Amino acid sequence: MRINAQGHLEVGGIDVLDLVREFGTPLYVLDEEGFRANCRAFRDAFAKYGHSLVIYASKTLSCLAACIIVEEEGLGLDVVSGGELYTALRASFPPERIFFHGNNKTLDELVMAVESRVGRVVVDNFYEIELLENVCERLGRTQNILLRITPGVEAHTHEYIKTGQIDSKFGFTLANGDALKAVDTVCRTKNLRLMGLHCHIGSQIFEMDAYAHATEIMVDLLAEIKNRFGLELEELNMGGGFGIYYHSGDEPRQPEEWAKAVMSTLRSKTEANALRMPKVIVEPGRAIAGPAGITLYTLGSYKEIPGVRKYVAVDGGMTDNPRPALYGSKYEAVIANRADREPDELVSVAGRCCESGDMLIWDIKLSHPQPGDILAVFATGAYNYSMSSNYNRVGRPAMVLVRDGQADLIVKRESYEDLIRNDVIPERLARGDVVKIAAGKKL
Numbered sequence: 001m002r003i004n005a006q007g008h009l010e011v012g013g014i015d016v017l018d019l020v021r022e023f024g025t026p027l028y029v030l031d032e033e034g035f036r037a038n039c040r041a042f043r044d045a046f047a048k049y050g051h052s053l054v055i056y057a058s059k060t061l062s063c064l065a066a067c068i069i070v071e072e073e074g075l076g077l078d079v080v081s082g083g084e085l086y087t088a089l090r091a092s093f094p095p096e097r098i099f100f101h102g103n104n105k106t107l108d109e110l111v112m113a114v115e116s117r118v119g120r121v122v123v124d125n126f127y128e129i130e131l132l133e134n135v136c137e138r139l140g141r142t143q144n145i146l147l148r149i150t151p152g153v154e155a156h157t158h159e160y161i162k163t164g165q166i167d168s169k170f171g172f173t174l175a176n177g178d179a180l181k182a183v184d185t186v187c188r189t190k191n192l193r194l195m196g197l198h199c200h201i202g203s204q205i206f207e208m209d210a211y212a213h214a215t216e217i218m219v220d221l222l223a224e225i226k227n228r229f230g231l232e233l234e235e236l237n238m239g240g241g242f243g244i245y246y247h248s249g250d251e252p253r254q255p256e257e258w259a260k261a262v263m264s265t266l267r268s269k270t271e272a273n274a275l276r277m278p279k280v281i282v283e284p285g286r287a288i289a290g291p292a293g294i295t296l297y298t299l300g301s302y303k304e305i306p307g308v309r310k311y312v313a314v315d316g317g318m319t320d321n322p323r324p325a326l327y328g329s330k331y332e333a334v335i336a337n338r339a340d341r342e343p344d345e346l347v348s349v350a351g352r353c354c355e356s357g358d359m360l361i362w363d364i365k366l367s368h369p370q371p372g373d374i375l376a377v378f379a380t381g382a383y384n385y386s387m388s389s390n391y392n393r394v395g396r397p398a399m400v401l402v403r404d405g406q407a408d409l410i411v412k413r414e415s416y417e418d419l420i421r422n423d424v425i426p427e428r429l430a431r432g433d434v435v436k437i438a439a440g441k442k443l
């Protein structure tokens with residue numbers, strides 16, 4: 001990303017105003033080199049310290065092109081629904097590198113996963129052990145699994161707590177003995193092969209000690225499993241959650257630092273417990289897709305309330321980025337057509353939806369924002385498109401992949417027709433007349 005001679009923002013070697021002219025707004029822009037570099041950074045950092053596999057958490061941003069890029073970079077993929085699995089399979093993602101997560105996988109989803117031979121099902125609860133065993137029995141298949149453990153470490157951004165917490169909807173609780181009971185239950189099945197353990201301690205984490213602590217707890221559990229069941233598990237999946245830069249104050253760590261924290265703790269803990277070093281799996285999502293994405297909007301209406309604030313509104317909002325409304329997430333942005341100018345005016349950026357909470361950014365300095373300006377919001381590659389909605393019957397934006405001065409459409413903009421695609425008029429409401437709608441001239 002840079003500012004070109006015209007003072008415009010440029011990404012992937014393209015002036016964003018050219019992107020706007022060709023594809024319109026709102027527009028998701030994914031920087032291919034950035035996305036790939038993030039994949040490689042995690043892959044190489046962990047590989048340096050031992051046997052490892054980095055899997056991209058596709059819930060962050062799932063589409064065919066993203067799956068193909070992840071595959072090309074040699075990563076695995078984690079999916080949490082039939083839809084994400086379908087997307088991966090349609091992108092020809094090798095099923096043996098797919099991990100299937102979720103706290104309530106349906107019968108149909110488990111059948112789909114087993115039939116398509118996904119590498120691992122990460123089993124979340126006792127009901128699922130029974131359901132999956134039953135599916136495997138009926139399909140005449142065995143399935144490699146991990147057990148999701150709730151290790152009692154919970155991390156958020158700058159702090160983490162060791163709670164021994166048992167109040168989570170995810171996984172087998174360590175503190176009350178459920179984790180060991182789950183291992184015992186799986187050992188008694190005929191068709192499930194326990195390959196290892198999984199945990200995921202949170203999201204947007206900057207605190208390295210949180211991972212080191214969780215790693216220690218998980219290795220203790222591996223040791224206990226070996227003692228009790230004579231079973232030395234080969235895989236340890238430490239989840240995702242690696243934090244990224246959204247706004248000032250965020251101080252993300254490098255993949256190298258995460259790898260070192262996890263792997264050095266793992267090495268010393270396994271040695272102390274006379275265990276073999278397991279294969280380590282990590283599942284970054286946000287840290288791969290987040291920084292590689294920006295969203296472009298056109299500014300429209302504005303409203304100044306003297307002595308209070310000035311609102312400027314964009315042609316998108318909570319429909320394409322629900323995170324500010326959902327979590328109070330903060331973003332940074334610039335006026336892309338005056339990216340070289342000092343941001344001198346304090347405004348708040350409103351979305352277009354009929355919801356007071358639809359505010360994209362409170363209190364941000366922008367360079368004299370005017371209707372028709374292009375606003376570029378940074379670090380929107382993760383949990384934006386994937387969490388988008390059609391609230392107010394607003395169509396989802398298009399997504400383009402940019403690289404070396406080339407832009408390719410990877411997700412089409414939803415048309416009005418797309419919005420009614422699944423609507424059905426029952427016979428008794430049918431009208432018979434064909435309605436002609438003004439095509440919408442380009443003025």
Ligand SMILES: *Cc1c(COP(=O)(O)O)cnc(C)c1O
Pocket residue numbers: 057059060078101200202203204239240241242283284285286287382
């Ligand atoms: C969401 C999630 C991830 C990815 O989290 P990020 O914060 O995007 O890195 C990884 N593993 C599991 C189990 C998750 O639920």
